[in-house]
Amino acid sequence: MGDIELIAASGAETAAKIANGEVSADEVLDFWLQRASGDALNGYLWSADRESARDGVDPDGGAIAGVPLAIKDIFCTEGVPTTAASKILGGYIPPYTATSVRNTRAAGLPMLGKTNMDEFAMGSSNENSAYGPSLNPWDTDRVPGGSSGGSAAVVAGGLAPWALGTDTGGSIRQPAGFCGIVGLKPTYGAISRFGMIAFASSLDQCGPLTRDVTDAALLLDVLQGRDDYDSTSVGIDGDVKAPTAERLDGLTFGVPRGLMSEGIEAGVLARFEETLIRIAELGGEIVDIELPHAGHAISAYYVLAPAEASTNLQRYDGVRYGLRASDEDLLAMYEVTREDGFGPEVKRRIMLGTYALSSGFYDAYYGRAQRVRTRIVEDFDRAFGKVDFVVTPTSPTVAFKLGEKTADPWTMYLSDIFTVPISLAGIPAISIPAGLAEPDGGGPELPVGFQIAAPAFAEQKLIEASFALEQAIGFDGSAGLAGGVR
Amino acid sequence: MSTEYEAVIGLEIHVQLSTRTKMFCGCELSFGDDPNVHTCPVCLALPGVLPVTNAQAIEYALQIGAALDCELSPVSTFDRKNYFYPDNPKAYQITQAARPFAENGRLGEVRIHHAHLEEDAAKTIHTGGGGRIKGSDASEVDFNRGGTPLVEIVTEPDLRSGAQVREWGQLLRATIKQLGVSDVNMEEGSLRCDANISIRPAGSDTLGTKTELKNMNSFRFIERGIEAEIARQKEVVSSGGEVEQETLHFDPATGELHSLRSKEEAHDYRYLPEPDLVPVVPTEAMLEAARNSLPELPAARAARYEQLGVSEQAALLLSFETEWAGFFEGVLEADDTIEPRVAANWVTGEFAAELRKLDDQPLAESRVAPESLATLIGLVASKKISHGAGKTVLEEMVSSGADPAAVVAEKGLEQISDSGELEKIVIQAIEDNPKPAEQIRGGNEKAIGALVGAVMKATQGRADGGEVNRLLRQHLGL
Numbered sequence: 011m012g013d014i015e016l017i018a019a020s021g022a023e024t025a026a027k028i029a030n031g032e033v034s035a036d037e038v039l040d041f042w043l044q045r046a047s048g049d050a051l052n053g054y055l056w057s058a059d060r061e062s063a064r065d066g067v068d069p070d071g072g073a074i075a076g077v078p079l080a081i082k083d084i085f086c087t088e089g090v091p092t093t094a095a096s097k098i099l100g101g102y103i104p105p106y107t108a109t110s111v112r113n114t115r116a117a118g119l120p121m122l123g124k125t126n127m128d129e130f131a132m133g134s135s136n137e138n139s140a141y142g143p144s145l146n147p148w149d150t151d152r153v154p155g156g157s158s159g160g161s162a163a164v165v166a167g168g169l170a171p172w173a174l175g176t177d178t179g180g181s182i183r184q185p186a187g188f189c190g191i192v193g194l195k196p197t198y199g200a201i202s203r204f205g206m207i208a209f210a211s212s213l214d215q216c217g218p219l220t221r222d223v224t225d226a227a228l229l230l231d232v233l234q235g236r237d238d239y240d241s242t243s244v245g246i247d248g249d250v251k252a253p254t255a256e257r258l259d260g261l262t263f264g265v266p267r268g269l270m271s272e273g274i275e276a277g278v279l280a281r282f283e284e285t286l287i288r289i290a291e292l293g294g295e296i297v298d299i300e301l302p303h304a305g306h307a308i309s310a311y312y313v314l315a316p317a318e319a320s321t322n323l324q325r326y327d328g329v330r331y332g333l334r335a336s337d338e339d340l341l342a343m344y345e346v347t348r349e350d351g352f353g354p355e356v357k358r359r360i361m362l363g364t365y366a367l368s369s370g371f372y373d374a375y376y377g378r379a380q381r382v383r384t385r386i387v388e389d390f391d392r393a394f395g396k397v398d399f400v401v402t403p404t405s406p407t408v409a410f411k412l413g414e415k416t417a418d419p420w421t422m423y424l425s426d427i428f429t430v431p432i433s434l435a436g437i438p439a440i441s442i443p444a445g446l447a448e449p450d451g452g453g454p455e456l457p458v459g460f461q462i463a464a465p466a467f468a469e470q471k472l473i474e475a476s477f478a479l480e481q482a483i484g485f486d487g488s489a490g491l492a493g494g495v496r
Numbered sequence: 497m498s499t500e501y502e503a504v505i506g507l508e509i510h511v512q513l514s515t516r517t518k519m520f521c522g523c524e525l526s527f528g529d530d531p532n533v534h535t536c537p538v539c540l541a542l543p544g545v546l547p548v549t550n551a552q553a554i555e556y557a558l559q560i561g562a563a564l565d566c567e568l569s570p571v572s573t574f575d576r577k578n579y580f581y582p583d584n585p586k587a588y589q590i591t592q593a594a595r596p597f598a599e600n601g602r603l604g605e606v607r608i609h610h611a612h613l614e615e616d617a618a619k620t621i622h623t624g625g626g627g628r629i630k631g632s633d634a635s636e637v638d639f640n641r642g643g644t645p646l647v648e649i650v651t652e653p654d655l656r657s658g659a660q661v662r663e664w665g666q667l668l669r670a671t672i673k674q675l676g677v678s679d680v681n682m683e684e685g686s687l688r689c690d691a692n693i694s695i696r697p698a699g700s701d702t703l704g705t706k707t708e709l710k711n712m713n714s715f716r717f718i719e720r721g722i723e724a725e726i727a728r729q730k731e732v733v734s735s736g737g738e739v740e741q742e743t744l745h746f747d748p749a750t751g752e753l754h755s756l757r758s759k760e761e762a763h764d765y766r767y768l769p770e771p772d773l774v775p776v777v778p779t780e781a782m783l784e785a786a787r788n789s790l791p792e793l794p795a796a797r798a799a800r801y802e803q804l805g806v807s808e809q810a811a812l813l814l815s816f817e818t819e820w821a822g823f824f825e826g827v828l829e830a831d832d833t834i835e836p837r838v839a840a841n842w843v844t845g846e847f848a849a850e851l852r853k854l855d856d857q858p859l860a861e862s863r864v865a866p867e868s869l870a871t872l873i874g875l876v877a878s879k880k881i882s883h884g885a886g887k888t889v890l891e892e893m894v895s896s897g898a899d900p901a902a903v904v905a906e907k908g909l910e911q912i913s914d915s916g917e918l919e920k921i922v923i924q925a926i927e928d929n930p931k932p933a934e935q936i937r938g939g940n941e942k943a944i945g946a947l948v949g950a951v952m953k954a955t956q957g958r959a960d961g962g963e964v965n966r967l968l969r970q971h972l973g974l
């Protein structure tokens with residue numbers, strides 16, 4: 011079989027080729043290791059060789075065994091550097107492996123490498139990586155999104171069949187949208203967080219970045235489940251099955267028009283409206299809904315997430331592992347290590363969070379943000395009383411240029427306006443490619459993401475509907491696949 | 497006229513639970529092992545780890561809550577208490593700040609504000625520089641202790657003196673010891689006590705500025721430390737000054753108080769609800785089990801002994817130590833004709849004194865069984881031997897484990913029961929000691945002691961004191 015065929019094949023298709031003897035698992039691994047070695051996107055921070063790729067992998071793991079997986083560098087992998095794209099964890103090698111990664115190894119998936127990301131998952135463009143930004147395979151002058159930018163770039167750019175990412179406020183969905191692939195953020199608690207380096211513990215959730223919806227379903231099935239090492243994990247009832255739905259009859263899709271009033275690029279809006287028409291053509295019903303408090307989501311998120319992050323990142327103190335930039339005395343060890351080790355965005359969020367939790371300010375900031383979060387949860391509860399799904403564009407814009415938004419953090423934060431309310435509500439959502447659009451400033455066409463959110467633990471229903479819609483849209487990602495290697 | 501001041505004292509007591517594993521990971525608890533052998537990614541706070549609550553710790557905590565007569569919370573939650581220090585690898589301690597597992601209790605005369613669960617810090621050792629971080633060559637951290645489950649008990653400010661704190665603290669320690677949920681060994685640090693101390697004009701109900709006295713490793717030292725601090729505060733106030741909020745350390749060797757940190761240096765702990773843990777929601781069955789697991793606690797036992805006629809002091813001594821109470825009850829069981837008051841006096845008096853003479857021999861190692869002590873008490877009560885001879889026999893029993901009846905026979909200690917023989921000895925004693933005899937006849941009855949002593953010497957203690965007295969008086973014509 012030809013190389014091009016394997017590059018374009020989804021995970022499920024590759025697994026089928028292995029199963030019917032068209033290609034061996036060894037050949038598949040070698041092929042993808044070769045592809046990854048040509049990484050022109052700075053997508054990988056570490057690449058495996060044949061031996062390390064197979065470490066701990068059960069070759070008889072099941073239906074998708076043998077299809078290699080790229081793993082965001084936020085997941086701890088025993089014996090393999092794990093940095094969360096931070097200088098403070100430069101050279102750090104964990105002595106244990108994250109539960110989610112162990113689950114993919116048990117399913118027979120070799121590890122291709124560890125992918126680039128925004129430092130400690132803080133960012134929407136991958137420009138906050140201490141190891142340089144990953145690039146968008148559709149246009150290497152543009153960002154792949156973030157924080158799981160490396161995972162999105164390698165899947166979209168033909169450097170991996172599929173990848174693991176994490177999503178705190180949109181970190182799977184937004185880069186998936188920017189790169190023209192599928193990104194699924196499951197319900198909070200569906201997948202164990204054990205071994206996933208924490209950013210904001212009450213929001214962080216692991217999920218797949220894939221070529222299509224079927225692959226997302228297959229990976230979710232492998233990843234999900236209750237874990238004794240994560241008491242907030244519950245898993246999803248029953249197996250997640252590969253989707254088969256062709257129609258959307260009897261399903262209602264709510265559109266929160268109030269949240270979409272401004273700042274959306276014309277091209278993005280056009281693809282969104284076309285997708286609504288596709289839904290109607292498949293028998294689905296479109297209704298307007300209100301999410302009255304979702305407009306406050308970004309403000310609440312930028313109190314809650316930094317507050318949790320400020321305490322989660324205190325452990326990087328130079329005492330036990332990672333960077334120790336000074337040992338002059340204890341205070342110097344703390345101060346110089348953290349000064350040298352953290353990048354500017356991480357420092358900004360640590361300071362925001364520290365301030366928000368300070369005595370005397372707690373109720374005005376953290377307490378108030380928690381109350382907003384509760385209201386947003388109630389908004390979605392109310393909406394799901396009327397509709398099956400809530401749909402929005404994944405992001406208000408297509409992928410922006412490197413450096414375009416780095417000077418103004420608030421503008422950067424607003425690129426997560428549609429993903430953050432869903433994260434605060436803890437519910438599952440998927441981004442699927444809805445076509446291509448020109449950026450507002452002109453230029454070549456770039457992918458547009460379409461986001462579908464569902465009630466907690468309604469992943470199977472979400473996947474079925476997304477699959478039907480995906481077939482109707484018929485997105486062609488081949489231009490991206492060609493952009494991964496020089 | 498100068499104002500009278502009274503002290504107001506509240507306590508914070510940390511109790512290390514003797515669970516099999518740590519509070520939030522699977523590492524075994526240990527004491528005295530090599531450094532850093534009981535560690536794992538979780539208690540070393542490596543990137544990506546998550547805590548998981550120890551179910552046995554919750555069980556033990558609920559027992560403590562029940563023993564302190566607290567309301568057990570239907571839902572309690574964990575919080576992060578943030579501060580940087582090498583003994584605190586996450587740079588936050590997981591504790592229960594907002595919703596503790598137990599509230600509004602009482603032990604004896606002291607109300608319990610609440611009790612909460614948390615994790616212990618690791619141990620930091622500063623080498624060189626006199627053990628303090630300033631000027632030391634290096635600081636070494638042993639994470640074996642890090643993550644040990646702790647219950648912190650916080651009292652209302654109901655205590656008024658160092659002596660009261662010592663007595664109440666001993667009651668608390670005995671209570672928890674009896675639950676079997678902690679070693680409560682203050683020297684090893686499995687029980688630690690901080691005291692918040694302020695003074696106010698006697699009878700006032702305002703609260704003065706309090707100071708905190710940290711971490712003393714015996715209730716004797718706590719008593720002394722508190723008394724020293726109360727005296728210091730009284731002096732500050734009566735010389736026109738104001739007590740400043742600070743944290744103090746008492747040095748038992750010098751009797752001095754040192755300031756550890758002032759109010760300005762106090763931490764802002766930036767409490768945050770712990771997002772990695774779900775709330776603790778005990779089932780009705782768990783609450784029931786905690787209440788039903790309570791053994792007879794020291795306070796209740798002391799009251800029961802007093803009702804049996806045992807003196808208050810002996811009742812307290814017996815109640816605080818389970819094994820002594822068991823021994824005492826063993827004596828009563830062996831011979832139900834023995835009066836509890838008499839048995840208690842023998843156990844806590846003569847018997848305890850003999851063990852002390854043997855290098856403080858622990859009761860568990862004693863060669864005397866409750867049954868043999870009961871036999872001895874029976875011999876004395878039935879006047880087969882005198883009380884004095886009884887002590888001699890006990891000494892022999894404690895040192896050799898001998899049977900009391902055998903010792904009596906061997907040493908010929910049986911009381912002189914023939915009053916004719918005793919009478920001869922009495923008459924002889926009066927003749928041999930004309931001077932005291934004269935004094936007694938002259939009205940100085942106290943001088944009879946000398947004659948009693950002479951008779952006892954002549955009988956080698958085998959005479960009954962009451963009978964000797966009666967015969968002396970008769971022959972002296974009193």
Ligand SMILES: [Zn+2]
Pocket residue numbers: 518521522523534535536537538539540643
């Ligand atoms: Zn451990």
